[in-house]
Amino acid sequence: MKRLLLLLTGLALATTPMLAQKQTPPEGGKPRDFTLPRRQVITLDNGLKASLVPYGDVPKVTVNIFVRTGNMHEKANEIWLSDLLAQLMQEGTTSRTAQALSEEAARMGGSISVYSNFSAMVISGSVLSEFAPALVSLLADVLTNPRLPASELERLKANLKRDLTVDKSRPQSQANEKFAAVMYPDQPYGRIYPTEEMLTSYDLAKVKGFYDTQFGAQRTQVYVSGKFDKDAVEKAIRSSLGNWRKGPAMNIPVAKPATAKSFALLDRPSAPQSTLIVGLPMIDPTQPDYVPMVVTNSLLGGSFGSRITSNIRENKGYTYSPYSSISSYYRGGTWSERADVTTEHTGASIREILKEVNLLRTTAPTKAELTGIQNYESGIFVLRNSSPGGIINQLSFIDFHGLDESYLTNYVKNVMAVTPERVQQLTQKYINPQNMTMIVVGDRSKVESQLTEYKPAGKLSGSK
Structure with missing residues (x-):
C-alpha cells in the first residue's frame, strides 16, 4: 500500500508541470458584418415619419416615439422644463388617468414611459406582439392628448428638486456641469442643472407653453421593432396620428464646442x-x-x-x-x-x-x-x-x-x-x-x- 501511494505521488508530481503549462487560446472568429433588418418607412401627410422593423422571433414588440425637442430647446431660464413636462405626461391623458394608462399597458404584458434628454422627448413601451396596434394607439394618446394635471405639478417639482440636490452633491456631477459650461458657453448643451429657484418658478402655463411650442408631427418619428403585424400597426399609426397637428418644423441647434483651452x-x-x-x-x-x-x-x-x-x-x-x-x-x-x-x-x-x-x-x-x-x-x-x-x-x-x-x-x-x-x-x-x-x-x-x-x-x- 505504501509503495502504491509513493507511485501515485510520483505520477502526480511528474504531470503537474505539464498541466500547469499555459495553453494558447484558439484564434477568435472573424467579426461579422451587421445585417440591418429591412425597414418600411411611412411618411404621413402631416410630416410624421414611422419606421417599421420586423426583428426576431420572440413574441414581443417595442414602440418608441421620438419628438425632436427636449433640453436642446430649453432657454437659459428653462433648464429641466422638458423633464417636468415628461413627468406630467405620464400622469394621464384627457381620456385616461395615470392609473388607467399603467393598467392598460400591464394588461398587454408590458409598460410605458416618458422621458426627456438633450436631443429628444421619448414616449416608449414594450408589450406582447398581439397588442402592437393597441400600444401604438395608447402611446399616441399620451403624445397628442396629455392631461398635464395641475394637481400633480408641485409634487413633481419637489421630486426634481430632490434629484437636483442629490446630483449636485456628487463630485462627478459638479465636474460634468463645469466641463459642459466651459465647452458649450451660452448654448443649451452647456446647461446641465437648473437652480432650485428656477424649478420653483415653473407653473402649468410654462409647461403647456413648451408643449405647444415644441411638439408636432413634423418633429416626430415613430419606431416599431420586434414581432408584429405590419399592416395592423401601420393602420394604427395612421388612424391615431394622421390627424395630429403639423406643429413646428424640425429645428436642431448645432453644437459648437469652444476651441480655447481652459x-x-x-x-x-x-x-x-x-x-x-x-x-x-x-x-x-x-x-x-x-x-x-x-x-x-x-x-x-x-x-x-x-x-x-x-x-x-x-x-x-x-x-x-x-x-x-x-x-x-x-x-x-x-x-x-x-x-x-x-x-x-x-x-x-x-x-x-x-x-x-x-x-x-x-x-x-x-x-x-x-x-x-x-x-x-x-x-x-x-x-x-x-x-x-x-x-x-x-x-x-x-x-x-x-x-x-x-x-x-x-x-x-x-x-x-x-x-x-x-x-x-x-x-x-x-x-x-x-x-x-x-x-x-x-x-x-x-x-x-x-x-x-x-x-x-x-x-x-x-x-x-
Whole structure:
C-alpha cells in the first residue's frame, strides 16, 4: 500500500508541470458584418415619419416615439422644463388617468414611459406582439392628448428638486456641469442643472407653453421593432396620428464646442478623491474619421483593456474606473477622459493620462494591440443591435445625424479597416494635449500644488 501511494505521488508530481503549462487560446472568429433588418418607412401627410422593423422571433414588440425637442430647446431660464413636462405626461391623458394608462399597458404584458434628454422627448413601451396596434394607439394618446394635471405639478417639482440636490452633491456631477459650461458657453448643451429657484418658478402655463411650442408631427418619428403585424400597426399609426397637428418644423441647434483651452479647480474640502475631466472638441458622426476615431478612443481610454486604464488603474492603482468617451451632439461633440483618483495622485494621474496621449501621437500601436480593440468594438456593436430596442436606438441615431443605413451595415468593416498608422494620425490630428480643457474637483489645499504645470498664470479658473 505504501509503495502504491509513493507511485501515485510520483505520477502526480511528474504531470503537474505539464498541466500547469499555459495553453494558447484558439484564434477568435472573424467579426461579422451587421445585417440591418429591412425597414418600411411611412411618411404621413402631416410630416410624421414611422419606421417599421420586423426583428426576431420572440413574441414581443417595442414602440418608441421620438419628438425632436427636449433640453436642446430649453432657454437659459428653462433648464429641466422638458423633464417636468415628461413627468406630467405620464400622469394621464384627457381620456385616461395615470392609473388607467399603467393598467392598460400591464394588461398587454408590458409598460410605458416618458422621458426627456438633450436631443429628444421619448414616449416608449414594450408589450406582447398581439397588442402592437393597441400600444401604438395608447402611446399616441399620451403624445397628442396629455392631461398635464395641475394637481400633480408641485409634487413633481419637489421630486426634481430632490434629484437636483442629490446630483449636485456628487463630485462627478459638479465636474460634468463645469466641463459642459466651459465647452458649450451660452448654448443649451452647456446647461446641465437648473437652480432650485428656477424649478420653483415653473407653473402649468410654462409647461403647456413648451408643449405647444415644441411638439408636432413634423418633429416626430415613430419606431416599431420586434414581432408584429405590419399592416395592423401601420393602420394604427395612421388612424391615431394622421390627424395630429403639423406643429413646428424640425429645428436642431448645432453644437459648437469652444476651441480655447481652459482650466478649473472646484474646491471640495477634505475629499479623499479628486474627480478629473480632461477633454477637447471632437468631430461628429457625419465625418469620415468618426468610426476610426471610435476605435482610437477605445484603444486609448474607452475600453477596459485600454492604455490609460491599464496605466492608472492596473499599473499605478490611482483609480478604479477611468474611461474616455466621445460625446456626440448635432454636428459637434467632445472627447474626454474621466477618472476619480486618490487625492495624493491627482497631478500624477493627469501626467500619466497626457503621457499615454503623447505616446500614441508619436508611436503607432502594434497590430496585435489594435486587432484586440477592433474585435472588441465589432463585438459590442453587434451586441447593441441584438434586441428590438437596440435596433431602434441605432436607427434613431442615424436618422438624427442624417446618416445613410450604410453607416450601420458597413460599421464592422470600417472598424476592421483601421490601421495602426491611422490610429496614430488621428491622435495627432484630434487629441492634442495643448488644446485640452481640464476640470478638477477636489481638496484644493492638497491638490493645487500638484497642478501648477497645468493651470494658467494667476488664479485658477473656476476656483472657489
